[in-house]
Amino acid sequence: MREVQVTFDCADPAALSAFWAEALGYDVQPPPPGFDSWDAALEAWGVPPEARNSRSAAVDPEGAGPRLFFQQVPEGKVVKNRVHLDVRAAPGLEGDARMEALEAECARLVGLGATRVRRVDPDGAMEAGFITLQDPEGNELCLD
Secondary structure, eight states: OOOEEEEEEESOHHHHHHHHHHHHTTTEOOOOTSSSSSSHHHHHTTTGGTTTEEEEEOOTTTTSSSSEEEEEESSOSSSSSSOOOOOOOOOTTTTHHHHHHHHHHHHHHHHTTEEEEEEEEEOOSSOOOEEEEEEEOOEEEEEO
């Protein structure tokens, strides 16, 4: 069996990992044993202050979901992502109940710094309905 890690290129790893941890009910990865904070660990390892936000991670506290890794890159996002995360915010719900649940989650994520992009309503045949957003650095995600 293989594990999957999802990696995000970003400008501010600490902020983006905090957003996704809150969005998914994950935890920002705690520092290694023997350290009470990441700053203490990085100080002990000789990492200079200006490099201490070069990476971060968020982990599923239940251990079921993939680790999310955030790495600082110098360039900004310029085009639509070819891969994005779907956040399953209304499993088993249909119609108005589904869209109400998606709208509630959309409002919560916008409050955390996401940007709403568009809503697609159910069409009764092939489309159950979803809402597209962008995380604080512009990465697309769908509430499904």
